[in-house]
Amino acid sequence: MGFYLAQLLTGLANASSLFLIASGLSIIFGVTRIVNFAHGSFYMLGAYLAYTLVTTLNGGILGYWFSVLVAALIVGGIGLLVELTILRRIYRAPELFQLVATFGVVLIVQDATLAIWGAEDLLGPRAPGLDRAVRLMGEPIPEYDLALIAIGPAVLAAIWLLFHRTRWGILVRAATQDREMVGALGVNQAWLFSAAFVLGSALAGLGGALQIPREAVSLQMDLSIIGEAFVVVVIGGMGSVTGAFVAAVLISVLNAFAILIFPQISIVLPFVVMAVVLIVRPYGLFGRPGSEHGGAEEPEQPLRLLDQKSTMVLLALVAVLGFSPAVVSDFTTILLVDVMVATLFAVSLHFMMGIGGMVSFGHAAYFGVGAYAAAMAVKLLGWGMLPAMALGPIAAALAAIFFGWFCVRLSGVYLAMLTMAAAQILWGVTFQWQDVTGGDDGILGVWPAKWAASDRVFFYVAFILCLGGIWVLRRVAHSPFGYTLRGIRDSRIRAEAIGVDTRFHQWMGFTLAGTLAGMAGAVFVFSKGSVFPDALSIGHSIDGLIMVLLGGIHALGGPVYGAMAMVLIEDWVSRLDYWRFIFGGIILTVVLLAPDGIAGGVRRLGQLVRRDAA
């Protein structure tokens, strides 16, 4: 009995930490509708700041709690800075821009933290006065855990009072329900949004600061917490603080007991719970259907078929690419394969988001499934290169059929969250299932067949598959199937009124995008000779989003430019120190100054040239 009580209490203590960060995320989402990836960075900053304050002050019980509070306040201030300089400019932008912008902040904070505190993990002191364990039913329970269990509900009560007893809190709740109406009533939205953001980031900072006696402060804290925090917010209902609390308790307690039965489940469990909740209650346990989109977009211009001149230019470029291995070095040939793989991946994601209107935060899942299926066909089944490469897209298609069936039941941010959950589940499976997938060690030694072993021959294999895949997606974009997908994105009700089964159609669009991502994965694994779980990670999904955004979402050519730019920038920047800082800066510049991406820039340049010529 005592053992189970100990498990329960550990679960509840974890729930408190998780609640603190998730509640802030939920408040920020509720008011501003921004999916804030940088929330994990605020959590990490809270921990680092608290560590510095506690160790320099060294002031006993009072000093410890004072340090924790000051750390939270400083993080609130940093939140204000981020809100004023970056987010304020993109509240009306589509959610993709907001997500990528906050990810830019993640990268910048990571390198800033590295520069200030160094790469070493920092072990914080125990909390003075709470550094022992008490015995409950014979089991030792850390006093600090008991304190945390009390802090969670106390913060919940404080937020509840703030939201129900103050004018400001009532405005925040009103804005969560209908921010246009709050604006129409003459409330200064800018001020309201800033204040909500400061509160949210301070809560994340508090969560991080309270964590220092429990775990080492490290540079991985930001991304390790953010996935779970998202899950808690989505399960609880975006914008609902009570929901975040219930969901945090649910996840943490379930986890505490589930690991007793099935130790490997801890990574996957939250995402499975989230998927189940979203299917039963699409807006979360306490959520209400609200405006789920980031903001009204400018209507997109109609698609145009290429005229003869552009077709010739395009064919010429493809021919140049085709002949390039004869001229360039082996190193460049390999880089070109990377570019082609990244381009197919980006084009497949653009097909789903730009054409299909389904924003995916987890597209890497299908890339990864394609890569793993091909790798496992070689390693476990002993297949040759070509059949293994064929298995990649087939396996990705099956995964997309399975997860897509759930995802197309939702739309907007909720759909995006479910795609992320799907990707995390698959990532967890590959990470944990050591016997089959090799776990963290990945699968090594997946090399091309002998006839394709030279870099040049393999280049042509990749050339045919990747350009073929891109051609297929482009062709489909102009086909009735692609037009119908765009139609559903523009107006679901009109699409239904002309006889379209909108869900089925989106499901098929999702599957096609997943299949081609799987093909990119299959080429990828043979070009690298190995695959690791990070092929399916959130980071890789975000790479895809960045490529689409960098290139410009409103143009079919966008993802091609974006992928090229991404691979080249990465190749150049990642050799520098603090490359994350530079890369984050580039992302923010694009989002803030050139939201139509490279394709938009090229178009404007073209217009300029034509005007000069005329």
Place this chain on the structure above:
Amino acid sequence: MTPVLQVRGLSKSFGGIKAVQDVSFDLHAGEFLALIGPNGAGKTTCFNMLNGYLAPNAGSVKLNGRELIGTPPRRIWRLGVGRTFQITATFLSMTVLENVQMALISHHRRIYDLFSRATRMYLDEAMALLDLVSMREQAGRPCSELAYGDLKRLELAIALAHDPALLLMDEPTAGMAPSERVALMALTADIVARGHVSVVFTEHDMDVVFAHAHRILVLNRGQLIAEGSGSEIRANPLVQEVYLGGGRLFEKEGQHA
């Protein structure tokens, strides 16, 4: 002659409110039927049950003898029912012509075609439909640039693309300038006169109703209170009470309750 549409005993309650009670009517081929009534009379509820967006508590709706209740909206469209929306719904990222082409592509069951060029399909048919609503000149314009009245006409062309037996128009002139209203309904009446399509529409503007409708149904508090031609409806004391007598009808019932 059997009617195109047979509505029998249609009823719908929301909680304790009886939004539509026991509504029955017939619609004949080539008829232009108006469904009118004051705010809250149940027009839109009635309409949404006809087009499959709302399931009634009781009643039946038959199109050429075929039951529509329980059929999803997209199947109802396939059976030959076109519709326009109170607030226009079109594909904003496409051109005017492409919007009509989409309806034709779906009608010809080509939406799963992966390799044809959508913009080159059914061009002549689409142009003919745009001619019908006098939108040929605007065929190449992006839909997002159109004036509201033009969007309404485009919707009409889309709704006629599969040569429907029945056209349902929910508040077709809402949000339009008076001159545009007359023009749109004259156009619709013209299409009804030329083809074999029958139309049911709801409307607030009585000028539009009396100018064009062949027959008028009047709903009040969920019940059908009158039915007849324009002059009959104008002369009907019950209708006069509802529309002109202020709240008298409501007061009387209130006293009895």
